[in-house]
Amino acid sequence: MARERKIGDPYEEGVAAGPVINNSQMERILGYIQSGKDQGATLEVGGERLDRKGYFIQPTIFSGVTDEMKISQEEIFGPVMSVLKFSTVEEAIKRANDSIYGLAGGV
Numbered sequence: 001m002a003r004e005r006k007i008g009d010p011y012e013e014g015v016a017a018g019p020v021i022n023n024s025q026m027e028r029i030l031g032y033i034q035s036g037k038d039q040g041a042t043l044e045v046g047g048e049r050l051d052r053k054g055y056f057i058q059p060t061i062f063s064g065v066t067d068e069m070k071i072s073q074e075e076i077f078g079p080v081m082s083v084l085k086f087s088t089v090e091e092a093i094k095r096a097n098d099s100i101y102g103l104a105g106g107v
Contacts, residue, residue: 002045002059002081019055020078026055029078036062036071041082067095075101 010018020026026049033047046060057079065072065082072082086092 002061005059007050007056007059017059017079020057021055023055025077026057029057029076029080032071032074032076032078032080033057033060036065036069036080036082039069039071041065041069041071044083046079067098073099 005016006014007017008015020029030049033043037043037047041062042064044061044063046058048058050056050058060078060080061083062071062081063083065084067073067084069082071080072084084095086095
């Protein structure tokens with residue numbers, strides 16, 4: 001599904017995601033993506049800047065993410081999803097609350 005998302009002008013019909021706000025944010029997000037790779041997460045899809053005018057990044061999904069990885073601990077504010085497995089609802093709640101960031105704790 002991530003590969004099929006239409007990326008472009010968010011005012012166009014059918015577009016699912018637009019660009020990030022500026023070059024600085026794009027570079028920051030790409031840095032997080034590199035961090036995920038460096039720390040051993042599995043890049044399932046995406047992970048690159050799209051080859052077009054603007055600050056577009058492919059929808060990116062990582063699996064094999066662990067709690068101590070930067071992409072798990074910090075809010076990325078970009079098209080990046082980290083998949084973490086859990087065994088019980090209690091474990092999921094504990095892990096969601098083990099963050100200094102409110103957004104990650106609330107998802």
